Amino acid sequence: MAEVTLRKVVKRYDEVEAVRGIDLDIPDHEFVVLVGPSGCGKSTTLRMIAGLEDISDGEIMIGGDVVNDVPPKDRDIAMVFQNYALYPHMTVAENMSFGLRLKHYPKAEIKQRVTEAARMLDITDLIDRKPKQLSGGQRQRVAMGRAIVRNPKVFLFDEPLSNLDAKLRVQMRIEIKKVHQKVRTTTVYVTHDQVEAMTLADRVVVMNHGRIEQIGPPNELYHRPATKFVAGFIGSPAMNFIPCQLEESGGLLQVRVSEAAAFPIPAERVARYRGIPRDTKLLLGLRPEHLVDAQSNQSAAFQPFDATPDVIEPMGMETFVYFPLAGVQLCGRINPGIEAQAGAPLRLAVDLNHMHLLNEATGAVL
């Protein structure tokens, strides 16, 4: 096991810069998830750590050693691929033991390690089957088994759950977390699914356009995003952004979203926002759970307003309502007990204690 360090790592394909000088320190045992939209450079970064892509500039260190020019086989890493990449002509046991056999491990040790990993992943019964006789979830387990038996310094996962159906994905997610809790190997996990990132990671690295937008524990990213991109990417349904302006009325600082609607900023936030020039174009960031029904949220913290939802999405434990306000479509989360109807007016309330103010031009959270 080892720490992984990236120093100003750059990847260029001809003219295009896919990764633009990223710095990342991953301590031993940590589970780090690289998350971002397609083409943000997360997979390229992972493949550079694996040694499957050359590094155009910068340094990658595994366990303190610079590995820029070390071939994948000598980096002591194991990787789980999106499409599993199991050898179709080998049985499960042969697939799992392939790396050990190449390194001429004693037969008894290979057998013991394979048996151990198979037991951990609950695939003992499948050990003599070929990959085509396995379901997607089982193949994924075998791919993980192949990584585990090697006992590498670092695990690398490249969107391992993307090929599974939604239910299996949740199940395998838990499985991966369990395995990491047992073996505690440093893990770098790439996904475009922010739910996977939030649920698995010790720390999440949000990437966009080849750069790191923000690094932090899942909750920090959720509650204190640094940029509009992170605020919008993390969380589902996504955060609402409403164009707004700050104004002072009767000594009270308030945020005006439309001619008709303005909400007073909570006392504890006033100091933070007072210095912002009044003519700055701003966005008010609000998560759906802070746009709620007024009926069940009547405390002073909530500012009521009226809206007419055009779509209602009952989810069982919560109901999402979509409504227009100040020219944008917003999503709120209401108590499922409330009878809401599309097209019928609904009294909603906003909790500004959890508001975010963003600079529209720079995307920075203020």
Place this chain on the structure above:
Amino acid sequence: MVDAAQSMTQPIRARTTRSGLRKFFERKSTIAFFMALPLMLLITIMVIYPAFYSLHLATLNKSMQRFVGFGNFTFLFKRETFWMVVQQSCFFAITAVIFKALIGFVVAHLVHNLPDKGQRKWRGMLLVPWVIPPAMSTLAWLWLFDPSYSAFNWILAQVGIGPIPWTGDASWARFSVILVNIWAGAPFFLIMYLAALKSVPEQLYEAAAIDGANWWQRIWYVTLPMMRNIIAITTLFSLIVTFANFDIVRILTAGGPLDKTHLFATWAFRIGIEGNDIPLGASISLFMVPILAIAAIFILRDINKRGNEA
């Protein structure tokens, strides 16, 4: 009353038979049969009928007047030339196929690793020997092999070697026909292997690289097993075609010198057509069937079992 009822059911029955017939014609298997029918007819006319006809011919005497049973075969068994042709055919086919396969494999790898831009050009150029009609290209080889005026011997003479009797000496003649066959046949292996190589998912190589496999181990543990079926089928197909080769030998050496380069097809032609003993010629050509059948069984043995493992 009963009659009336019967007359009423009749059109219904007629309708059901008609719709039954329609169903029969709409069935996928029926359509498939009719689609394949022209080819089946063609095969029947061009392959099955001649095969049985040559079986029939092989049982007749030279003047094709009298039934001699296995007479032609027992006669052949006693002739030394026959056994020489058996050996030569096997040697020719096996050597040529091995080299075609090896060269095809190596060149396929080289082409596969070329950048995409240049790859098409190379693929096209490398296919040329296979695309040119062998009768024509062999004529060119014949000039190259000419003992006095050929390019080969001229080049060799420049470095003080030669002249080599390319088609005049038994060993050199065998070498020459095999060389030309390899030249003409290797592109087939190249194109088949190239297709097989392209179908191996890149991630398998990446997984193998991470698992610690070096270049050679990746070929041995990933490429070859993934290509096994293609290799088997290509080898079998090439073995059949090479074993039954006619044009190259016919043009280059016509079986000579002293029958030392005859294959089944060329010897059957010499005896049957040129020697005017059609039944004996038919008997010779029939000997290819059992030999190739045994080869086919060995080569295709595992294909069904392996199936498509991917």
